Amino acid sequence: MAYNARVFQILIASPGDVAQERDIVSEVIHEWNYLNAREKGIILLPLRWETHSSPEMGDRPQGIINRQVVDQCDMVVGVFWTKLGTPTGLAASGTIEEIDQAAEKGKIIMLYFSRAVVNPDKLDLEEYKRVKEFKLRKYPEGLVESYDTLPEFRDKFTKQLAMKVRDLVNRDASDLPTKNVETNLALYLALNTGASPQILQDNATVQINKIICTNEQDIPDFKAEILTRNNEVSLIFGENKNYYRELIRYYVKQKEYLPFRLALHNPSKVGLHDLYLELFIQNSGDQLEIIENRDFLRKPDKFANSTVIFRDMSRLTNQLRISRQESKWEMTIEVPVIQGGRTILSENEFFLGAKQTVEAILQATVYSSNSSPFVLATRVWLTVQERQMTYQDILADLGESLPSS
Helix, strand or coil, X not given: CCCXXXXXXXXXXXXXXXXXXXXXXXXXXXXXXXXXXXXXXXXEEEECHHHHCCCCCCCCHHHHHHHHCHHHCCEEEEEECXXXXXXXXXXXXXXXXXXXXXXXXXXXXXXXXXXXXCCHHHCCHHHHHHHHHHHCCCCCCEEEXXXXXXXXXXXXXXXXXXXXXXXXXXXXXXXXXXXXXXXXXXXXXXXXXXXXXEEECCCEEEEEEEEEECCHHHCCCCCCCEEEECCEEEECCCECCCHHHHHHHHHHHHHHEEEEEEEEEECCCCCEEEEEEEEEEECHHHCEEEECCHHHHCCCCCECCCCCCCCCXXXXXXXXXXXXXXXXXXXXXXXXXXXXXXXXXXXXXXXEEECXXXXXXXXXXXXXXXXXXXXXXXXXXXXXXXXEECHHHHHHHXXXXXXXX
16 A cells, blocks of 8 residues: 655765675665654665766766765765775765765764774775774764674664664654644653552642651561461571561662653644654752662562562663763653554653752653654652651551561
8 A cells, every 4th residue: 555755865885895784784774664664654765876876978977976866865874894995086085075975965974884804915004094084084963883793783773773764854854844733742740659650740749758767776687487388388498587677678769769650642633653752850959869760679589599580671662761961861762653632651660769859850852753843841849758667667568567576
């Protein structure tokens, strides 16, 4: 069945000693099309001078290639190993002239340099020196990467192509007919406690409890018991004698850090597709703390030799990725689609804690394949309440039986 799609043209530029890499670039582009073209409405077209240029009089060969191929591309992928290529009179090689001309017009450049072993007898040291000198050049809209093997090159290019396609879409968004597309997407935080997440409106307040155990020094060791099942007696070895102490710490952490998810609401009747959000969480005074995975809140085991199996999160969609950037945290998330009138939540959660009452501000730049980029923001107040408890009270609150005296 036919479908509408935008076409982005990607020029493959390289000297003659990386023929296999050129083929890999084409293969990866075709694989991307197979997996994404219909869903995203985007097709990537690999360009090669040998297949997309034709004989023409009145200009030097490289000038003809520049006009017929380079000027038509949206992005350039350059691959190098030991050779730079033959000088054209205007540039160090035809490949370099192609890359420079594309860069002058602000097009995206992706450069890859092979570190594969080469036979010294076949290495032209002067030529290789030219390659290394070129590697030091900078392109404002460029990515520079190295690789040791062809599988590594395929893997890196596959991942980085997906990122650069997003850049192509964002650049092209200004040319889209977006006047009828509503982009009043709403950004919220959702408190992930209880039976279902509670979506917090902007400027909401949530309470964090700072628990102080008043008799922590009196917590006894845990001792294993003999368990009887179906009239069979089994003795469990390898008990964790610090189990009760770890339970107390676990309880304190649970109260100090609250789990949140990102919530996006689309109030319009029009769906938004291929969303990518760049988010920053920041606060004044560096009082806010963020933890990005639940491992630190894992309930302790009674038995030291227990085996814990974690759920595989790698295949989930809407996964937040979180990293610390100096005094603020950067978060990114990709969302395939959010239909009109729907609210979606990030699959994974993150944890916010505070040393004292603080305002957490979440700001996001949103990119979509059918809208121009736009900015969203929301905030939440975290208030800190101190509470004193005995270890007996804490264990009872956790539903744990008290250690026998």
